[in-house]
Amino acid sequence: MSRSFSLPRRRFLSLSTGLAGAATLGLLGSAAAHAEERTLKIGIMSGEDEDIWRVVSQNAAQRGLSLKIITFSDYNTPNEALSEHEVDANAFQHKPFLDAQKKAHGYDIVPVGDTYFQPIGLYSHKWHSPADIPKGARIGIPNDPSNEGRALHVLETLGLIKLPSNTGLFPTVLDIAENPRDLSIEELDAGVVGRSLPDLDAAVVNMDWARKAGIPQTERIGVEGLANNPYVNFISVNGNDANAPWVKPLVESYHQPNVRQVILDLYHGTVTPAWS
Secondary structure: OOOOOOOOHHHHHHHOEEEOOOOOOOOOOOHHHHOOOEEEEEEEEOOHHHHHHHHHHHHHHOOOEEEEEEEEOOOOHHHHHHHOOOOOEEEEEEHHHHHHHHHHHOOOEEEEEEEEEOOEEEEOOOOOOHHHOOOOOEEEEEOOHHHHHHHHHHHHHOOOOEOOOOOOOOOOHHHOOEOOOOOEEEEEOHHHHOOOHHHOOEEEEEHHHHHHOOOOHHHEEEEOOOOOOOOEEEEEEEHHHOOOOOHHHHHHHHOOHHHHHHHHHHHOOOOEEOOO
């Protein structure tokens, strides 16, 4: 997750309603489908996710839910809006980011269903593999806590640095225990690090920012794997809504073959649906 300038939340909620809610069907074959007819406000990031949630909204209509999609352009506002019940659910974050937000703000927010996995990767214009990166090379990483720690773990996995065994998910450059190539690790805003790649030997860049910066996948020289990865994105709700009757049909509306296909099509296979 990256940090960007956060405009006032209420301005977002008044100006950024992005997608029309899918109309609730008048008659369905099952009475259970009508047991909890209601409109839900769902907070997401603007961009490709709008196309995904357009399909989810169509699926939700078949389950008696009408979704009103609220779009945001920074990563801090959706949890604030959810905490204050200005949206019913959001879908944009992974667990380390949510944990950091809960620690900072005391939010009672819980995940209720996985969405997709967007791997973070090491990119370079100059070198073809991590082994090629020379001593003294300049490596850019995101500077927000969850992504900085994630980037450092990627560099460790690729054999470029070593972190203490007890470092957890949020190490900083100060925690680097071994740096045999004397790499210069430069902390940059997540939205800037990809655009700075021409001036660096390599950079760890989030998948979405790599696309926005126009970095081709052919320049990705290392990537993290999905197995046991804590950075899977999910749908979140307030803790007191975790067992609400609308949660299960909302998650089921996402966990459908047509949603899987739109994810694969939108991201050209670089993003992985995270439910089985």
